Amino acid sequence: MKVLVNNTIESRENVAIDIEDRGYQFGDGVYEVVRVYEGEVYELDGHVERFFRSAQEIDITLSYTVNELKENIKALIAENNVVDGGIYFQVTRGVSPRKHSYDRTLASHLIAYPLYFTRPKEKQLSGVTAITVDDLRWLRCDIKSLNLLYNVMMKQKAQDNKAFEGIFVRDDVITEGTSTNVFIVKDGVYKTHPASNMILNGITRQRILSLLSENNFTVEEVKFTKAELLAADEVFITSTTSEVMPIIEIDNQIIGQGQVGDKTKQIYNLLINYIG
Numbered sequence: 001m002k003v004l005v006n007n008t009i010e011s012r013e014n015v016a017i018d019i020e021d022r023g024y025q026f027g028d029g030v031y032e033v034v035r036v037y038e039g040e041v042y043e044l045d046g047h048v049e050r051f052f053r054s055a056q057e058i059d060i061t062l063s064y065t066v067n068e069l070k071e072n073i074k075a076l077i078a079e080n081n082v083v084d085g086g087i088y089f090q091v092t093r094g095v096s097p098r099k100h101s102y103d104r105t106l107a108s109h110l111i112a113y114p115l116y117f118t119r120p121k122e123k124q125l126s127g128v129t130a131i132t133v134d135d136l137r138w139l140r141c142d143i144k145s146l147n148l149l150y151n152v153m154m155k156q157k158a159q160d161n162k163a164f165e166g167i168f169v170r171d172d173v174i175t176e177g178t179s180t181n182v183f184i185v186k187d188g189v190y191k192t193h194p195a196s197n198m199i200l201n202g203i204t205r206q207r208i209l210s211l212l213s214e215n216n217f218t219v220e221e222v223k224f225t226k227a228e229l230l231a232a233d234e235v236f237i238t239s240t241t242s243e244v245m246p247i248i249e250i251d252n253q254i255i256g257q258g259q260v261g262d263k264t265k266q267i268y269n270l271l272i273n274y275i276g
């Protein structure tokens, strides 16, 4: 496997992470997952721009431009012959003797490598289940931080309950999933939590909002409660890897008719057509 390290592509065997890399010790860094369909990278601009924003928000300086990173990612896809899958990329603040505060002259450390997976079609057709969990994360969920410990714990709790996703509830409001954004449909209106520090503004979420508006569906970026979630006609979650994933049961309660709803199918089809 070929991997990108800062500005150069190398063989994976030749790359090592320092024991004092701040990403390893503190989770001091940010990341992205970008999708590749049939060898073509999808929504690269949105992911790379969000990556630069996340890095800036935590005061990490990157040693390449947006365009350089985009070109390097495309080269990495070609080098590895990624047909279906994606690229994971992350940057850490760099290597220094362990202490909490940091030195702004540190050289940040980027790595990127290919992921191989396919569209989760069966689950998209059948729908999946979810559980609700308390949102005990920090208040900068808009930053795509490497610190995913609570997300990891709650995804595992979902899996232990044979559920696909854990849906976060903060002060009775549904924020997002452990690695997805959440939409409900009620009386024909699509709703999702507004973009704020309480959620990651998903690239898929943003694409879905545009597709819904362009196709004259009613969509609102508004807060909704756990009671509204459970009483929704339809629920679906979105992400780079899940695309549109219907949720047919939450906390052992059937949602709507307990099957993939028409409004979910409509936005799923719009997204799949858009992807091409």
Ligand code: PDD
Binding pocket: 033, 176, 177, 178, 179, 180, 181, 199, 200, 201, 202, 203, 204, 205, 238, 239, 240, 241
């Ligand atoms: N997860 N919310 C959270 C907390 C996420 O981690 C993600 C993405 C999303 C959806 O964002 P997007 O549509 O840009 O993928 C929402 C990625 C895929 C991951 O951690 O693997």
